[in-house]
Amino acid sequence: MEEFARGPCTSTGCGRLDQGVASFIREMPKVELHVHLEGTVGPETLQLLAQRNRIDLPPALIRAADRQRRFGSFDSFVRVFMATAACLRSLEDFRSLVVGLGRDMGRQNIRYAEVTWTPQLHAHLGFGADDILAALNAGRREVLERWGAEIRWIPDLVRSYPGPALRVQAWACSAAARDGGVVALGLGGPESDAPLDAEIVDAFARAAAAGLPANPHAGEGGGPQSVWATLKALRPRRIGHGVRSIEDEALVRHLADQEIVLEVCPTSNVALAVYPSYEEHPLLTLLSAGCRVTVNSDDPALFGSSLTEEYLRAVDACGLTLDQLQAAVLTAVRATYLSGQERASMEASFVSAFADLRIRHGLAPGGAAALPAGAGGAK
Numbered sequence: 001m002e003e004f005a006r007g008p009c010t011s012t013g014c015g016r017l018d019q020g021v022a023s024f025i026r027e028m029p030k031v032e033l034h035v036h037l038e039g040t041v042g043p044e045t046l047q048l049l050a051q052r053n054r055i056d057l058p059p060a061l062i063r064a065a066d067r068q069r070r071f072g073s074f075d076s077f078v079r080v081f082m083a084t085a086a087c088l089r090s091l092e093d094f095r096s097l098v099v100g101l102g103r104d105m106g107r108q109n110i111r112y113a114e115v116t117w118t119p120q121l122h123a124h125l126g127f128g129a130d131d132i133l134a135a136l137n138a139g140r141r142e143v144l145e146r147w148g149a150e151i152r153w154i155p156d157l158v159r160s161y162p163g164p165a166l167r168v169q170a171w172a173c174s175a176a177a178r179d180g181g182v183v184a185l186g187l188g189g190p191e192s193d194a195p196l197d198a199e200i201v202d203a204f205a206r207a208a209a210a211g212l213p214a215n216p217h218a219g220e221g222g223g224p225q226s227v228w229a230t231l232k233a234l235r236p237r238r239i240g241h242g243v244r245s246i247e248d249e250a251l252v253r254h255l256a257d258q259e260i261v262l263e264v265c266p267t268s269n270v271a272l273a274v275y276p277s278y279e280e281h282p283l284l285t286l287l288s289a290g291c292r293v294t295v296n297s298d299d300p301a302l303f304g305s306s307l308t309e310e311y312l313r314a315v316d317a318c319g320l321t322l323d324q325l326q327a328a329v330l331t332a333v334r335a336t337y338l339s340g341q342e343r344a345s346m347e348a349s350f351v352s353a354f355a356d357l358r359i360r361h362g363l364a365p366g367g368a369a370a371l372p373a374g375a376g377g378a379k
């Protein structure tokens with residue numbers, strides 16, 4: 001059966017990195033907490049889907065998707081994201097998309113990912129959410145068999161379209177969804193200064209009562225006020241992005257004190273003009289302020305990036321030391337929705353792999369050791 005795969009990543013911009021450090025990052029085991037299934041459809045797959053499903057993509061959209069990397073605004077990105085999602089028409093499309101994602105995970109040594117998808121984007125297809133989940137899980141089983149990588153699901157609600165929220169939440173809390181790998185309820189869409197819609201808040205309250213955690217985006221398009229409001233209304237332990245919390249000292253302290261995990265996605269933030277460059281991105285500042293920071297790719301195919309490249313840039317352009325980067329990986333492991341035993345076992349295997357890789361690539365042991373001079377760790 002056909003499956004989708006992306007070409008090799010070529011846009012690291014990491015020429016200054018020590019080769020040993022770069023190899024360490026490429027080979028190290030990784031976890032991804034924040035990646036959208038619909039955002040793993042790259043330009044080639046988009047054209048393939050359009051051909052397979054006889055969809056006429058507007059040339060402007062193909063060009064926009066092909067340019068990737070810089071969208072300039074959330075609105076222009078959303079147009080490409082929605083048009084991309086609209087090319088998924090059959091259950092086989094969903095299955096093969098997951099297999100393509102798994103192939104990328106295998107290449108990057110991503111051992112585990114919690115993957116967001118947006119059920120209400122696909123409701124018009126006429127499949128039930130259970131049907132789509134079954135197709136996703138057919139792909140997920142194949143990914144586990146072929147690359148040994150584990151996937152769990154985070155269906156998300158959309159801030160600006162609260163109508164289906166309760167229906168999606170009820171499904172996400174169902175035994176079929178939980179047994180099928182659903183581990184949290186997400187929230188995406190454009191942030192605004194207006195309070196969260198009552199139906200959205202109600203949906204998350206019901207999910208919490210059923211034991212399904214909230215995993216909302218906040219502090220990306222919106223500023224600290226949006227993060228405060230989301231924290232108050234939904235009480236999440238993890239926040240997608242959260243980077244604009246940096247504009248409010250009290251909020252940064254609160255996030256650090258409460259050990260709320262931030263799913264930081266540097267390339268996404270630069271591509272959507274939240275920050276003008278990686279050098280001006282607050283990843284290191286948040287980490288230095290004691291926040292629990294993880295590194296993620298968000299919509300890797302649409303941004304022409306990958307989780308490996310995010311880590312390379314985190315060191316090369318954002319200024320993290322290798323120790324800080326390693327700690328961020330372990331923070332991600334501890335923040336997964338796996339059981340305590342599964343998390344502990346994964347952490348032990350990652351720590352052991354890090355030690356082996358440091359020896360293999362001639363790097364100093366962890367702890368006080370930083371990067372070799374000029375490797376990007378001391379900016």
Ligand SMILES: [Zn+2]
Nearest residue numbers: 036217240298
């Ligand atoms: Zn996202």
